Amino acid sequence: MEEEPLLINKTIKKIEIWFRATGTNVKSTPKTRMDTIKSRAIYIINLLWLNMDLSGAVVWFISGIANKKSFTELTYLPFLIIYPFDAFTMKYWPWVYLHQIWSEVVVIVGLGAADYLFYTFCSNISVQFQLLKYNIEHLIPDDGTCGRLPNIEEIRTEFVDLIKWHQDLISSVKLLETIYTRSTLLNFVSSSALICLTGFNVLAGSDFVYVMTFVSFLFLSALQIFFLCFFGDLLLNSSTKVSDAVYNCRWYLAGTSLGKDLLLVQIRSQTPCKLTAWDFSEVNLKSFMKILSTAWSYFALLQTMYGSSP
Template sequence: MLQTAHRWEDMFRLTNLAFKLVGVNMSGSNSSDFLTVLKETWWFYISTLWMYTDVLGECYWFFEGVQTNKSFSELTFVAPCIVIGFVATAKVTAVLYNRNTTRKLLDILKELYPANAKVAPDDDVAEGNKIKEERDAELDEEETNVIEDSRNLSMKVVNILFWTNVATMVVFNFSPMAVMLYTYSKTKKIELGLPFIIKYPFDAFQLKVYPWVYLHQAWSSTAAVISLFAGDTMYCLSCTQLHLQFHLLRIRFQKLLTLADERDEEGVRRNLIDLMKQHQVLIRLVEMLEQIYTKSNFCNYICSSGLICLTGFNVTTNSDTVVVMSFLVFLSSNVSQVFLLCYFGDMVSRSSMEIANGICNSCWYKMPVKIKRTLLFVMMRCRKPCRITAFKYVTVDLTTFTKVLSTAWSYFALLRTMYTPSMH
């Protein structure tokens, strides 16, 4: 039998920790009382204010650089860091301001997950419990394998996002130290450096303030990376669980119509209604995930092409090896992040439509006429996929990913054509 009670917690352990580090408590209360909300979110506002003091400093340096005719290469060095700060904030804010919806979504998904038999008072959760309790004892080998594959996929995506974000954080935070140590070993002189180019109203390289400025920038970049990791893993894990439930539902439709006795019309009808109720629950869950992430997905979509373009431009035009390595890691992290978001959104859409395939591959033709009519309505609904969108502007799927890369490549080619000759 699957030992799933602790595995659900394992899947979301790093995600919940990341949210706590940036001040979002996923296990908090649903109270709307001002003091209660402030008590749960005070660290989020402090952390965000901390980060945006650096983001605003970068913006000030950028606009001053435009006025003083700084090189385009220098300006593009700062721009991606500014954009990623806004994207990171959008991802966490989306969950924070929809925290009640997020908690409800996770509660229902947990109750639907096999062997997590805890009854909650919420109507949707209770409906999920009723359906789940009737089927948990009947998990066959195919369903067990599907559950294990889903769990393995969840752990893999968490690990991928964890290590790509850690690599980005380490490279940007510690490369100035590495450069200082290398320079000192060669010249016996200390040349102070900082992770980011930020305009301050004081000399940031005075020995009295330099360590604090360095730590301030380091935590700002760390908070941004943690925010990206938290928002992305919550989205990907939720999509994985929805995909799992749609997959299991397809199997159960197929099993019901293949193994059921067509002469027991009442029994088939009763079981079919239970599966249709579960389908309705899953449709509501996709709508909840859409509500949570639609705005942050839009922010990510409009920024991704520019981020990939500018980061690639820095990688190919900069002669500083440290800068090239830093932005190469940043580029890899950004592309993998956009791909995973689109891949998992596409996975939910495809799995929601595959229920119709499960019905077609069954012995539906042996069923009574009334059952066939009901199945026809189910198949008609499945022709309309459950989509996750970017503010209703585009659907988050692999087609959108190719558009992002195509647009980024067009911008990149244009920049190379316009600015590379002048640099030589």
């Protein structure tokens, strides 16, 4: 009888097409040479495609400085792109339009797929910690006396399995940390700058439609970093609840040997399994508040220096 795929595999399968659009292959099955060539080709095309946008935006920014544009004009988002030809002629406009649309698709899919996969992994590991907590709490039945449990060997066997389960979860968190730690740091740093500049543009703008565009962008920028911190905080808190489970598992009914082993598990689980931004900051709701505080400090400085500038 064929085994039913795990829920986490079903979830990844649903968003696999979005990873393919960015040139990333997340198949768990062995990859053929053709699969590798396809993913590499799409990745290289997207890399060159986006670097054209980046180069055009850098040229626009440098030309703005050379033309002595104000700070407010230089920080209008999104940055414009300067092409080496007239992009508004019918000869080039369809290709320019296609180029910009696909650039947006690649960026949105690249950010969305990676973030949603992060949320999925954090949720799945958090649920596993909750299940582990439940099993530890019900490890020792309430039908024996201290040191005289009738099925002590069965309990010890189950306890060993729970320890292996806990070790697997700890390894999963470390693997998730390895994958996302650097991109999380980039998200933390860029979010402070984006929230600051977007808030400044909201106050500097006079057109209602223009201002509302930046208000929505400000909200989504804050929401993205909030979700990263929220799921990181969820994972951290669920990992520490294993310690409470050991305390509530009626350890006083167990023998001395099993009691000492339970104490070791409790001590280890008091050290939370956490995700970090390349060891600079933990990924939790406290970090989210720090990001908002940093963005507000930068915003207040810009408002003081350039708030009255034309």
